Amino acid sequence: MSQNFSKDQICIVIGASHAGVNFAFSLRKEGWEGRIILFDKDPVFPYHRPPLSKAYLTSNDAIEKNLLKSAESYEKAGIELQLGITVSNIHEHDKCITLTNGTSYKYDQLVMAVGARPIIPPINGLDTANNVFALRTATDVEKIKQSLTQSTQKRVVVIGGGYIGLETAASLKKLGATVTVLEREARILARVTAPEMSDFFEKLHGDNEVSVLTNKNVIEVAHHKNINEVVCADGARYSADIIIVGVGIHVNLELAKQANLEIENGIKVDETAKAKEAIYAIGDCTFHYNPHYGRFIRLESVQNAVDQSKTAAAAICGKHPVYNSIPWFWSDQYDVKLQMVGLSTGYNKVLVRKEIGETTKFSIWYFKDQELLAVDAVNNAKAYVLGTKFIKNRNLIDQEKLVNPNAEFKALNLVQS
């Protein structure tokens, strides 16, 4: 019997969100008999993050409707959950961690599922402005909802036109706010999609009376009689009762540095999610190798958190898994469902597949020469599914048929032999 299956061993997990929680349950499933202790500084029972900017923000549901697992599930699986508790130190030589309250815990295996936190850019006046929020936690959502309820004019400025900023804009609009999105780049979603997709979403927001403004570099937040004014480099000024900051994330690296882990755009891990002997890292905090695309990447997605957690659990239980997933992601704005698969970085050709008689249903296909790298599908799960299969199988696609809306949209028809 492997030593990993001993009842005396302790696995400590720092971070109880998508990665940490899924890891804990997978570890049990893989046969780990020892203790599993999850720590998270967030006092709220572990929940799904994606709905925070989407359905959860607009609904009156309690967070209990969005839990990753029920309380009974942890109990049944014998997973110890310690919430509202921050891990402050890792002593890797002694194989122990310390909490901010001074308590120490020994571990045999340590898993870093520490994720990331929102970037608060060094904009003059932002730190002292009223009603400034990022959106990463359930508590952030409570605060945003509360200040929206209390605001009479409900003027919201969202700094940053990425997925979270745009989803939040759509949701706050639905809640009756007047929303302006300020994007520094020349187009929204510039880092992650082709211009065609940026145009579509810019128009979608416009049609829903959310103004999305590009080339707006915010340089200052000025205060006038308790009202914030967001000032841009081009001199434009926007009054804001509420400011949402959605300009990206910083990986939580402080603990990894203490443990002398290798860091490069995240905690560097091998194909089994191992960072070094007895220390694994999973989810948003990792910089990991993707065999399909042949390079190291960092991802911010549920897919990555879940799949990598399974890999780490199998590895700790003595198997030799290789993390090898095609990344996928989704975003819901208004009644538009965007689904993405693959990594488009490095594309040199973009093809748009339209569907006859449809204006809000299409897909964007990213190629590097003949190789399909990624697909963004708008209200088109079929394109998403086909794309997933084609990328996995490295199929050669008949590009002419792909863009011909009269050509039947199915694998047999599109794959070249």
Place this chain on the structure above:
Amino acid sequence: MAKITFITTDKEAITLEASSGSVMQLAVDNDVPGIDGDCGGVCSCATCHVHVKPEHMEKTGEASEIENDMLELDDNVNEYSRLCCQLEVSDALDGLELQVAERD
């Protein structure tokens, strides 16, 4: 109140009761193996795939276009396939039997 029975891939029958929420949530809350619900129930992950007992197809009604398309992600899809996050628990589902789909 509806009683819903899940038959796991190990042929274990798990009968659960609920009056609201999605069938996926019911399964996840009660640790039905093979139902993960990774996307939280927004038809984006296809980790909540079940086969409806053929005689019970009327209880569940029709799948939406997007659900049908998403089901195609799984090679085990058949005419009785559903993503159970898209099934809302109601009295109409009382007695429903669902087979948890095998994972590739």
